[in-house]
Amino acid sequence: MARDIVKRELTGAARWRLFLWPPLLLSAALLILPQASFVWMSLHKNLGMGLVSPGLVPDNYLRVLSDPFYLGSLWLTFRLSLTATAIGLAAAFPTAYLLARARSRWISFLIVLLLISSFVTIVVKVLGLSLVLGQEGVVNQFLEWIGIVAEPLRMLNDETGVVIGLVQYTLPFLVMLLFSVIQTIPASLEEAAELHGATRLSTFRRILLPLALPGVIAGALMTFNLNMGAFTSAVLLGGGKVLTLPVVIQRKIFLDVDYPLAACLATLLVVMVFLFNVAAALALRRTRHPLRTP
Amino acid sequence: MASVTLEGVSKVYGRHPAVNEVNLAIEDGEFLVLLGPSGCGKTTTLRMIAGLVEPTQGVIRIGGADVTALPARKRNIGMVFQDYALFPHMTIGENIAFGLRERHLDEVAIKRRVSELLALTRLPGFERRYPDQLSGGQQQRVALARALAYSPTLLLMDEPLGALDLKLREAMQVELRRVQRALGITTIFVTHDQEEAMSLADRIVVMSEGRVEQTGTPEDLYRRPASAFVANFVGKVNFLAGTVRSVTGAVCTVALADGTVVEASARADCSAGAAVRLALRPEHFRVVPEPSGAAKGQICGTIEQRRFLGNVVHYYVRTKGDLPLLVEQAGAGPVLEVGERVALSWLSEHALAFAGGERGGTG
Numbered sequence: 150m151a152r153d154i155v156k157r158e159l160t161g162a163a164r165w166r167l168f169l170w171p172p173l174l175l176s177a178a179l180l181i182l183p184q185a186s187f188v189w190m191s192l193h194k195n196l197g198m199g200l201v202s203p204g205l206v207p208d209n210y211l212r213v214l215s216d217p218f219y220l221g222s223l224w225l226t227f228r229l230s231l232t233a234t235a236i237g238l239a240a241a242f243p244t245a246y247l248l249a250r251a252r253s254r255w256i257s258f259l260i261v262l263l264l265i266s267s268f269v270t271i272v273v274k275v276l277g278l279s280l281v282l283g284q285e286g287v288v289n290q291f292l293e294w295i296g297i298v299a300e301p302l303r304m305l306n307d308e309t310g311v312v313i314g315l316v317q318y319t320l321p322f323l324v325m326l327l328f329s330v331i332q333t334i335p336a337s338l339e340e341a342a343e344l345h346g347a348t349r350l351s352t353f354r355r356i357l358l359p360l361a362l363p364g365v366i367a368g369a370l371m372t373f374n375l376n377m378g379a380f381t382s383a384v385l386l387g388g389g390k391v392l393t394l395p396v397v398i399q400r401k402i403f404l405d406v407d408y409p410l411a412a413c414l415a416t417l418l419v420v421m422v423f424l425f426n427v428a429a430a431l432a433l434r435r436t437r438h439p440l441r442t443p
Numbered sequence: 444m445a446s447v448t449l450e451g452v453s454k455v456y457g458r459h460p461a462v463n464e465v466n467l468a469i470e471d472g473e474f475l476v477l478l479g480p481s482g483c484g485k486t487t488t489l490r491m492i493a494g495l496v497e498p499t500q501g502v503i504r505i506g507g508a509d510v511t512a513l514p515a516r517k518r519n520i521g522m523v524f525q526d527y528a529l530f531p532h533m534t535i536g537e538n539i540a541f542g543l544r545e546r547h548l549d550e551v552a553i554k555r556r557v558s559e560l561l562a563l564t565r566l567p568g569f570e571r572r573y574p575d576q577l578s579g580g581q582q583q584r585v586a587l588a589r590a591l592a593y594s595p596t597l598l599l600m601d602e603p604l605g606a607l608d609l610k611l612r613e614a615m616q617v618e619l620r621r622v623q624r625a626l627g628i629t630t631i632f633v634t635h636d637q638e639e640a641m642s643l644a645d646r647i648v649v650m651s652e653g654r655v656e657q658t659g660t661p662e663d664l665y666r667r668p669a670s671a672f673v674a675n676f677v678g679k680v681n682f683l684a685g686t687v688r689s690v691t692g693a694v695c696t697v698a699l700a701d702g703t704v705v706e707a708s709a710r711a712d713c714s715a716g717a718a719v720r721l722a723l724r725p726e727h728f729r730v731v732p733e734p735s736g737a738a739k740g741q742i743c744g745t746i747e748q749r750r751f752l753g754n755v756v757h758y759y760v761r762t763k764g765d766l767p768l769l770v771e772q773a774g775a776g777p778v779l780e781v782g783e784r785v786a787l788s789w790l791s792e793h794a795l796a797f798a799g800g801e802r803g804g805t806g
Contacts, residue, residue, distance in 0.1 A: 340495055341528035343515045345542035346593065355541075359532050 190412035209413035226393040230376035233315035245327035267321035306388025314382030330364025445506030452501030463653035479650035521590030529574040536570035542593040560588040671797040707794035725771035727793040
């Protein structure tokens with residue numbers, strides 16, 4: 150009797166669990182099918198005019214890995230992503246700290262502004278940036294007015310512009326993530342450190358940073374991954390001169406109509422990002438989890 | 444070790460003064476307790492001494508030197524926080540060594556000092572554990588060890604025992620006094636618990652609404668409260684409303700609300716015709732059963748409730764017009780029954796008349 154009831158309840162729970170399958174399968178399909186198809190595509194030879202060879206060949210990989218242009222593009226993408234991530238973290242941490250520690254009713258308003266700004270489409274953001282950073286833009290006018298520069302600075306159509314664009318796009322996410330992490334660190338820990346003789350720098354190094362580290366690393370990875378795949382800021386603020394991997398992929402598809410090579414570059418990008426994340430996760434596992442539980 | 448003085452120290456938040464013109468002198472090696480209800484400014488006062496809150500005005504001196512503008516980390520103060528504020532990512536050993544590392548001691552000296560403190564706070568063998576593996580009482584002792592590690596000139600404690608259960612709290616009070624006496628360190632301890640204050644303090648500072656109400660030994664505050672607030676906050680007290688009839692030397696006669704005329708100890712602000720509140724401790728009543736009628740200086744009532752607590756008996760006595768009075772008698776004597784008529788009397792020196800009386804009953 151009792152067993153029957155238990156059994157019936159189990160089947161009930163199992164029945165409800167069926168509702169999890171469709172979204173799971175859909176997500177998996179949407180994730181795996183395109184990736185699998187371009188990995189598959191990357192193993193074919195381009196015959197021109199959008200046609201590909203029937204047999205599987207490693208030609209594209211051999212070509213990409215031996216051509217300094219593609220390797221240079223990969224290195225450029227990696228370098229810009231890392232730079233933008235570092236600048237983003239350096240800007241986001243103090244901001245998030247200030248928001249988390251301030252006792253003002255304006256804080257939630259500011260957080261909402263941040264949230265809304267992160268919803269704005271990247272094209273609009275980039276347009277705004279290109280107006281601000283241009284030769285006649287506000288930034289250059291200001292720099293000339295205070296006399297730091299004699300001529301307008303070039304901040305568009307080069308790497309600087311792309312990095313600024315990447316930082317601008319990822320900053321709201323980083324600030325919100327770090328804000329929620331720092332909020333969980335009691336302010337009394339910092340007070341205790343200060344009273345026991347620590348300078349601000351020492352408090353940051355010995356208390357704040359180790360406790361915020363999981364959030365910092367999660368935020369850094371998230372930002373890095375977004376940056377590695379960023380196309381819009383690279384193409385619009387780079388003025389077609391900053392050839393990061395996503396830009397090169399787009400050109401291979403639309404200008405050269407070389408689908409297999411584009412697919413090969415995309416595979417390379419995905420694999421690099423994946424390896425970088427795995428390496429970071431392994432490195433993090435070696436250092437003890439700061440907010441550990443027994 | 445050092446003395447501490449506060450000269451006209453205030454802290455104003457917006458327009459609300461959290462601490463208002465506080466003057467204090469704490470002697471070298473003294474155990475001082477700041478006592479008061481929540482929001483009385485005791486924690487703000489402590490945090491100003493620590494350097495975590497900047498005073499709006501006034502001067503704070505430690506060992507004679509003006510530290511008002513000195514940052515907290517340079518004051519060489521040890522502090523135990525209400526939530527202990529142990530660093531969760533550091534072992535107990537690392538927590539205790541924190542202040543020593545900031546002072547750049549060599550590792551050998553640090554190791555020796557950490558084991559000294561583990562011994563002092565009776566935590567040997569805990570060095571490699573983490574704070575979340577310890578009980579509340581153990582965490583409390585680690586916080587104390589960490590605060591004492593670098594031999595601070597002053598030890599501050601902000602309601603450190605509040606999170607512990609009663610038995611552990613009492614054990615920690617004894618422990619705390621033992622360590623404090625052994626080191627002879629000047630200590631300022633904040634609490635809202637008057638029993639804790641009485642059991643720990645050399646001297647107690649009672650605060651209310653940002654001001655110091657009275658400073659004195661536990662005995663002073665209990666026997667000679669300076670105000671009705673102190674009488675009420677330190678120990679239990681009954682208030683009887685009345686009007687002063689006459690003052691003769693140290694004794695005044697007071698007409699209570701029901702017309703009974705009683706004697707009380709006269710205070711400086713007592714003058715004939717003034718409205719007063721008589722403060723009477725529960726244990727100062729003499730109880731006589733079944734009176735044929737109230738004699739001079741007695742008030743009559745009926746026992747409404749009785750609580751036999753072993754060493755003492757508490758009676759709630761309903762008198763004419765007033766809230767029930769709490770009366771405490773030795774448990775060894777005869778026990779009176781609920782409903783019994785009694786007459787209450789007291790020595791005039793035990794009834795303190797405070798100006799401004801409107802409320803009667805048990806405080």
